[in-house]
Amino acid sequence: KAGVTQTPRYLIKTRGQQVTLSCSPISGHRSVSWYQQTPGQGLQFLFEYFSETQRNKGNFPGRFSGRQFSNSRSEMNVSTLELGDSALYLCASSPRTGGVGYTFGSGTRLTVV
Amino acid sequence: DQQVKQNSPSLSVQEGRISILNCDYTNSMFDYFLWYKKYPAEGPTFLISISSIKDKNEDGRFTVFLNKSAKHLSLHIVPSQPGDSAVYFCAASASGTYKYIFGTGTRLKVLA
Numbered sequence: 416k417a418g419v420t421q422t423p424r425y426l427i428k429t430r431g432q433q434v435t436l437s438c439s440p441i442s443g444h445r446s447v448s449w450y451q452q453t454p455g456q457g458l459q460f461l462f463e464y465f466s467e468t469q470r471n472k473g474n475f476p477g478r479f480s481g482r483q484f485s486n487s488r489s490e491m492n493v494s495t496l497e498l499g500d501s502a503l504y505l506c507a508s509s510p511r512t513g514g515v516g517y518t519f520g521s522g523t524r525l526t527v528v
Numbered sequence: 529d530q531q532v533k534q535n536s537p538s539l540s541v542q543e544g545r546i547s548i549l550n551c552d553y554t555n556s557m558f559d560y561f562l563w564y565k566k567y568p569a570e571g572p573t574f575l576i577s578i579s580s581i582k583d584k585n586e587d588g589r590f591t592v593f594l595n596k597s598a599k600h601l602s603l604h605i606v607p608s609q610p611g612d613s614a615v616y617f618c619a620a621s622a623s624g625t626y627k628y629i630f631g632t633g634t635r636l637k638v639l640a
Contacts, residue, residue: 457632519571
């Protein structure tokens with residue numbers, strides 16, 4: 416069973432640009448969640464999508480957005496990049512049947528210069 | 529407002545001894561807790577979970593204890609092995625939210 420696939424693995428962007436990250440969940444998983452990991456902050460919840468609908472949202476500015484497609488693949492977009500957006504962005508999928516944790520991808524390392 | 533706290537950023541333990549990683553939470557609605565392990569350049573991997581109806585869950589060398597009155601959980605690794613060296617995150621969730629709040633992680637180093 417293939418795991419959660421995130422592309423690209425590494426990305427370098429300049430301030431003010433926008434970026435799109437992609438996540439393919441485990442086959443059959445309909446829930447995709449996104450997290451931002453920065454040193455000292457742990458994993459900060461961005462949002463969760465289930466059946467193409469955003470079900471949960473964390474405390475991030477509107478520059479962070481996402482969407483989910485009918486095949487459960489998800490994309491996350493960050494517009495007007497700031498230096499502080501440099502982080503590891505992790506995607507996690509779940510069958511969302513309750514009492515089950517996530518399976519994480521390896522993440523996309525975004526560096527904003 | 530950090531609802532899930534891991535107050536020890538790092539921990540060093542000798543191989544073969546017990547590792548105890550601690551986690552505190554503030555939200556009394558949390559009723560499901562997980563531990564994840566993360567190696568560099570990889571995503572976190574699920575380790576063990578516990579629901580609030582239990583106070584202990586064991587899986588091989590890993591045991592998680594939950595003290596609901598203290599809003600505290602701990603992960604015990606016995607015996608610790610060098611391959612256990614990683615960052616450990618605890619996470620908590622409230623029923624039906626499907627949103628996990630993670631702690632900031634504890635870096636465990638097991639010395640050979």
